Amino acid sequence: MATAPTAEEQIEKLREDIRHHEYLYYVLDAPEITDAQYDAIMNTLKKLEAEHPNLITSDSPTQRVGGKPREGFAKVAHSRPMLSLDNAYNEEELRAWDQRVRAGLPASDTVQYVCELKLDGLSMALQYSPGANGTSQLERGLTRGDGTTGEDVTTNVRTIRSVPLSVSTKKLSAAKLPASFEVRGEVVLPQAAFLKMNEERVAQGMAPAANPRNAAAGTIRTLEPNIVAQRRLDLYGYFLLREGETFLPSHSQTLDALKTSGFRVNPHTKTVKTIDGVLDFITKAEPLRETLGYEIDGVVIKVDSTAQQRRLGFTGKAPRWAIAYKFAARAAVTRLEDVHFQVGRTGKVTPVAVLVPVLIGGTTVTRATLHNADEIARLGVKIGDFVQVERGGDVIPKIVEVVEDKQHPRGKTEIVFPAVCPICGSELMRVEGEVDWRCVNNSCPARVREELLHWAARSVMNIEGLGDAMVAQLLGQSASFNGDTEAVTEEGAPIATRKPVIHTIADLYRLKREDLLGLERVGEKTADALLGQIDRSKNAGLARVLLGLGIRFVGERTGQLLAQHFGSMKALREASAEELEAVNEVGPKVAQAIVEFFAVEKNLQLIDDLESLGLNMTAEKKVVGTTLEGLTFVLTGTLPDLTRDEAKEKIEAAGGKVSGSVSKKTSFVVAGEDAGSKLDKAQALGVKVLDEAGLLELLKG
Missing domain, CATH: 1.10.287.610 (Helix hairpin bin)
Incomplete structure (x- = not known):
């Protein structure tokens, strides 16, 4: 047995x-x-x-997710400098580099090159050392820093799922790796994760990040590992070192060893024997940048043989055996012809530059954002100016500066920001301390259109088939409505191209087959598919409904927390500001925005309509105890047995709230070993301090 x-x-x-x-x-x-x-x-x-x-x-x-660094990040010297690469921008420069490589090697040598995509992220060094049971375990993760010294961001690197926390003996043997080794690679933020992050930032009233590279760099230096884990960073390995030196016979074998040992390696690599083969790879790689799902800005070419790399050596700042071929910049100079003003679902009015069409990064750009009235003033831009336009990170093209020289004379027409909504004519308002002007008319046709598009988005109710063209038809608007002058009358009213089929989000759930069959290019199959998608969305749940309603500052995370805490729309809409603030991560500003939303009769009517039409307005309520109800805790230092997340989970399960900073409102600071400035501040403010044992005793009630 x-x-x-x-x-x-x-x-x-x-x-x-x-x-x-x-x-x-x-x-x-x-x-x-x-x-x-x-x-x-x-x-x-x-x-x-x-x-x-x-x-x-x-x-x-x-x-994977542990406590955050005590005070910032420690500086650690690299085992070998992380140098930059020399760049080539055209075929002539690339061929000249190839000639220098061959001239630096014996005439009898055969040269092979490895071509890889140049990922637009941040460089990272991962150091592994012998662990338990013959494994090698991740010991340290370092940023590039100044190339000689990097920042120790190990706590955050551990949250990246494509980074192995340990490598088994079996894989070490198969990959011919020693027990101690170093992997160098590129950390990237996928475009889908970047767009999701920006949606959440905008929903919370924050400015969107400029591009995935900056967002990845900012994320890896965040002092909250939980946030890093949520961002879904990726790491692609491209180097292996032992005691600061490459040790496998070739770079292509290094890439194979990385894959064998469990690291993610970019699949778009190729070994070629001539510079013509390199150029062919580049020609095929550049179009990929629009379809990969992550940012690239060129191709890296390396001599394959490790022995040849050593013979070629380094200049003062870069290896002679590698070069980066940079794709054409995603920027161009063109003329600003006009400015239109678009109205978003929150009423925000955004100036959109109308440009003389220009090719940037393989795409013809005719529009660019000017952000707000303050940005127009900062740039000093006028209609008729020549401007530099950038397109990067899969974000909306933007104007970065006015170009003025003999070939590019200045324009003369001032850009006048409207005093009334360009769509409905309502007076625009700007809250003190904010940069955006807003239309406060909830019935503004432009706001209704954007609300419908937001409601149908994949991350919200996920109604496939309800895109721009369909929404425009359902609302009886032209496809160019909202921001283009031909779409509105002289008085600013929208030009309807047909009788509206719907007027509100609730009307989506009243649609019948015959309503859709009367629209352009909508047959029975399309109509039935859309109605099926709309019906399916009724079961998305309370958290998605809250996100779809567009309550200011309520993004995906906050919507989930509210749904879990209250369990139903009825309980949420009856909650006071104080009751809302009892929800973790909901502060006074967010609580007030929620209270104000439910104080508007139109919003309540929409919710009632949606509920009567069969939408699920409930969620599984998270069972929370009352032992620590009304108490706020701050965690600092390393606890003997509990991880930071485990302590937080226990506190929240008992009805307590965990904050990231100490204030007079803090009930207790839970301090472990190496507690930092938060402990000092708690003592200065007279806040009670507990150790782990004290916390556990308090949890017992």
């Missing part, structure tokens, strides 16, 4: 299974199980580790 596996054996088997599925999902993009099945395995492991805390190891999949 077989003996039952020990707890240690069960835990190790679960860890192996999770690492295998994380590798399939985050590295190979080929998952074998559903998210629910993965969560079930992870929850089983968490439960077993909680029952046997002495068996928890730093490389366990449950330990």
Whole structure:
């Protein structure tokens, strides 16, 4: 009779299974199980580790997110400088580099090049050292810094799912890696994650990030690992070092070893024997930048042979055996012909520059954002000016400066920001301290259109088929409505091209087949598919409905927290500002915005209509105790047994609230080893300080 596996054996088997599925999902993009099945395995492991805390190891999949750095990030010297690359911008410069490479090697040598996409992210060095059971474990993650010294961002690097926390003996052997090694690679923020992040920032009243590269760099230096984990960064490896030196015979073998040992390597690489082969790779790579889902800005070419790399050596700042071919810049100079003003779903009026068409990054650009009235004043831009336009990071093209020289004379027509809404004629308002002017008319046709598009978005109610053209037809508007002069009358009223089929979000759920069949290019199949999508969206749940309603400052995360806390729309709309502030991560500003939203009769009517039409306005309420109700905690330092997340989870489960900063409103500061300035501030303010034992005692009530 077989003996039952020990707890240690069960835990190790679960860890192996999770690492295998994380590798399939985050590295190979080929998952074998559903998210629910993965969560079930992870929850089983968490439960077993909680029952046997002495068996928890730093490389366990449950330990990806830990406490945040004490005070900023420590500076650490690199094992070998992280140098930049020389650049080539055309075929002539690339061929000249090829000649220099061949001249630096014996005439009898055959040269091979490895071509890789130049990812537009930030460089990272990952150091691995011997761990338990013959594995190599992630010891440190360093940013490039100044090339000689980087910042230790290990806590945040651990949250990147494509970074292995440990490499097994089996993989080390297969990849011919030593127990101590270093991986260098590029951290990128996928465009989908970037767009989602910006949607949340805008919903919370924050300015959107400029591009994925800046967002990735800012994310990796965030002092909150939970935020880093939510951003879904990726890392692609491209170098292997041992004691600061490359050690495999060729770069192509290095890439193979990285893949074998479980690291993500960009699939778009090729080994070629001539500079013509390099140029062919570049020609095929440039069009990819619009379809990859992450940013690239060129191609990196490296001599394949490690021995040849050593012979060629380095200049003062770059290797002679590698070069970066940079794609044409996503910027161009063109003339500003006019400025139109668009109205968003929150009423925000955005000036949009109408440009003489110009090709930027393979796309013809005819529009660019001018952001707001203050930005127009800062640029000093006029209609008729020649302007430099940038397009990068899959964000809306923007004007970065006015170009003035003999070939580019200045324009003469001032840009006048409107005093009334360009669509409905309502007076525009600007809240003190804000830069945006807004139309406050909730019935403004432009706002209704943008509200419908937001409601149908994939991240909200996910109604496929309800895009710009369909929404325009349903509202009886022209496709060019909202921001183009031909779409409105002299008085600013919208020009209807047909009788509206709907007027509000609720009317979507009243649509009938015959309503849609009367629209252009809508047949029975299209009508039935759209109605099916609309009907399916009724079950999206309370969190999605809250996001769809467009309550100011309520993004995806806040919507989920509100839904879990209140459990129903009825309970939420009856909540006071004080009750709302009791929800984690909901401060006075957000609470006030929610109260103001539910004070508007039109908003309440819309919610009532949606509920009567069958939309699910409930959520599974998170069961929260009352032991710590009304108390606010701040965590600092390293606790003996609990991770920061575990302590936070226990406090919130008992009805308490966890804050990131100490103030007079803080009830307790829970301090562990190496507690920083938060402990000093707590003592200065007279806030009570607890250790882990004190917290656990308090949790018992």
